Amino acid sequence: MPTIKSLDDLKRIREEALEKRKVKTASGQVQVIVGMGTCGIAAGARDAMKAILETIQNENLEGVIVTQTGCIGLCEKEPIVQVVVGDQPKVTYGKVSPEVARQIMQEHVKNGNVVKEYMIQV
Amino acid sequence: MREISLHLLDIAENSIAAGAKNITITIREDTTADRLYLSVQDDGKGMDEEMIKKVTDPFVTTRTTRKVGLGIPLLKAAAEACNGWLKIHSKVGEGTLVEVEFQRSHIDRMPLGDIAGTFLALLVGNPQIHWVFRYSVDQDGFELDDQPIKQELQDIPLSDPLVLSYLREMLENNVRSLQTTSVY
Numbered sequence A: 001m002p003t004i005k006s007l008d009d010l011k012r013i014r015e016e017a018l019e020k021r022k023v024k025t026a027s028g029q030v031q032v033i034v035g036m037g038t039c040g041i042a043a044g045a046r047d048a049m050k051a052i053l054e055t056i057q058n059e060n061l062e063g064v065i066v067t068q069t070g071c072i073g074l075c076e077k078e079p080i081v082q083v084v085v086g087d088q089p090k091v092t093y094g095k096v097s098p099e100v101a102r103q104i105m106q107e108h109v110k111n112g113n114v115v116k117e118y119m120i121q122v
Numbered sequence B: 001m002r003e004i005s006l007h008l009l010d011i012a013e014n015s016i017a018a019g020a021k022n023i024t025i026t027i028r029e030d031t032t033a034d035r036l037y038l039s040v041q042d043d044g045k046g047m048d049e050e051m052i053k054k055v056t057d058p059f060v061t062t063r064t065t066r067k068v069g070l071g072i073p074l075l076k077a078a079a080e081a082c083n084g085w086l087k088i089h090s091k092v093g094e095g096t097l098v099e100v101e102f103q104r105s106h107i108d109r110m111p112l113g114d115i116a117g118t119f120l121a122l123l124v125g126n127p128q129i130h131w132v133f134r135y136s137v138d139q140d141g142f143e144l145d146d147q148p149i150k151q152e153l154q155d156i157p158l159s160d161p162l163v164l165s166y167l168r169e170m171l172e173n174n175v176r177s178l179q180t181t182s183v184y
């Protein structure tokens, strides 16, 4: 079994992450939740998730926790992504294509402005 | 669904919903025997005999938000259309093994699709679960057990940008090196 990257790299990554944590401002944590029920997956939830992770990486967004959840019960609105900033109420987005996911990450998660266009009521 | 890896993701979601703590996903391509084997093994709540029989029937689900379950019957139909099969082994309180096989070269066989992206989504999205991913093509392969990684990282989340790039690169490189050495 070959090239799983070495764990030494992780040691360095951990140190770097801890270093950055020290200078981070108290902007609070952001939680991003992706619905991964069968219809969510069929509608493109994995690719929305992928776009979310890519944006975190490319924009170097700290303090974002991405998790997934099962069926939310809104098949026709899938893929569904929910965002919780600090202790603000949860915002739910529907029909989240990778493009929309990037927009949500930029405008809501990074800049703190809800993307009203794709918001849905639950 | 257009990719086998999306089906895998969906089957793994059942394991998560069943309360599994340990999930192992295996993908095995055998170019000589012309078979593509996939399995998802979990230690979730399991199913009894009757449930296993019923579960491949599209009108069975324990979900409450929609009347029919689709995940397993869809995958079973796809495999059977490609000279393959789907089997479920399960024991209440112990766990479940879902196995599926396709004729690899079958004209109707869906592509595997984005395996690295699928593994990454499962890993990062469900940090509470102990994941093992295995992918092999003939004699070459890799195994990713997330436990040493999590031990090393301790309280640094998997969604930290540096960790994400590490994980993505590792998965993509391993998958790519397998798929370029094989006759694709």
Ligand SMILES: Nc1ncnc2c1ncn2[C@@H]1O[C@H](COP(=O)(O)OP(=O)(O)OP(=O)(O)O)[C@@H](O)[C@H]1O
Pocket: A037, A038, A039, A071, B014, B015, B018, B042, B044, B045, B046, B047, B055, B060, B061, B062, B063, B068, B069, B070, B071, B072, B073, B096
């Ligand atoms: N790994 C598992 N462990 C325990 N029970 C399972 C497992 N996989 C499936 N089941 C049972 O089989 C049922 C049918 O699964 P299936 O994926 O076909 O549909 P579903 O998950 O109910 O709905 P969906 O269409 O959203 O997938 C589930 O509701 C669950 O009760």
Ligand code: FES
Pocket: A036, A037, A038, A039, A040, A070, A071, A072, A073, A074, A075, A076, A078, B065, B066
């Ligand atoms: S995945 Fe369809 S309603 Fe939840």
Ligand SMILES: [Mg+2]
Pocket: A038, B010, B013, B014, B069, B070, B071, B072
């Ligand atoms: Mg399911």
